[in-house]
Amino acid sequence: MTPGVILLAATPIGDAADAPPRLRRALEEADVVAAEDTRRLRALAGRLGVRVGGRLLSFHEHNEHERAPELVRAARDGARVLVVSDAGMPSVSDPGYRLVRAATEQGVRVSVAPGPSAVLTALAISGLATDRFCFEGFVPRRPGDRARALGALAAEPRTMVFFESPHRLAGTLTDMARAFGADRPAAVCRELTKTYEEVRRGRLAELAAWAQDGVRGEITVVVAGAEPAVEKVEDHVDAVLALADGGARLKDAAAEVAGRTGLSKRELYQAALQRKG
CATH class of the missing domain: 1.10.10 (Arc Repressor Mutant, subunit A)
Incomplete structure (x- = not known):
């Protein structure tokens, strides 16, 4: 890592062997490491056989607003600042967006060490169209808000990628079937790159029924886009x-x-x- 930079580095979404060499070097060379969960970062470093060389700080959704100025100041003063989330790329449904914005506003260099991504991994393995897609993150938790958000996407022609928690998956799939149509093709990707990886493909109504019995693990849902309306x-x-x-x-x-x-x-x-x- 070069001095005076904030480096966003992707971490493995499951298999530690997916960690790129650049992440290993960055963990050893950084003056400051901002991690979403410091315990998980130490555990990852242990599996990678590297030692975290710099000061380790927590950096999560509840303290990003307060922590971002501190990290920007450190980089502006010449420090090598590494930012990692629990899995995947920081700022993609994880802390990092506010930090990048603050850094760019103050002229601090921001760089990226690319790597594993649950969004692209799920999209590639889903069997659905990949030429055009959009990432929608987590749908709203409240039923009314969720129904409105999904209703607004009913005519979206691009393949859609969502994150969801296991205990809300059945309800979300049921609402998707209601908003998008019971026969809309989709895929539920569970525990990607891990030992018990599973990809369940089918119609939304079928997947909603399957999920009623309970699903565990990290979940990514991929849904086919709407078919174009046929003019008559x-x-x-x-x-x-x-x-x-x-x-x-x-x-x-x-x-x-x-x-x-x-x-x-x-x-x-x-x-x-x-x-x-």
Whole structure:
């Protein structure tokens, strides 16, 4: 690590063997190590066979606001500051966002040591489309808030990735089936990269029923995006006739609606003629 930098480093999401060499070096070279859970970080360092060389500080969601200025000052004064979460990449549903923002506002260099990611691992193994996706984190805990949040995503065309706790999984899958449709394809990824890794694929209603018996471990849920709505000629005949009633030639009205919808001008024209007849 170079002096005067804040380094966000990804940690293994399960198997310690996934730790990149750069993380090992950073743990040994850092002047300050800010960890979401200091005990878990010490345990990881032990499994990796490295010694944490710098001062070890706790850095979690409850103290990020107070701790961030201290870490920024340390880096500004030339310290090598390493930031790690319990698993995966800091700032992705973990502490780090406020720190990065504060550092960039004060001109302190921020860098990243990439590595394991539960989001990308689950997406890759889900069997669902990977060309376009979005990460939605944890859904709201309160049923009403959760229903509204999922309802707003019902028409989302991209594959969606969520985190969820084991004891809320069944309820969340049930609400997803209600909001997205019982037949929407999805995958529940449990304990990724760990000994008891499991990926359960199926329709949302099927997965919700499976989860009722209880599920353990770290959970990532991947849900297929909504299928694009199919435009139908009969749904746009009224628009053609309205333009014609306003003085447009029927063929011109059909052409205008066809341009807006991508439907066939000829089919719109024929349908409008039949309706008028």
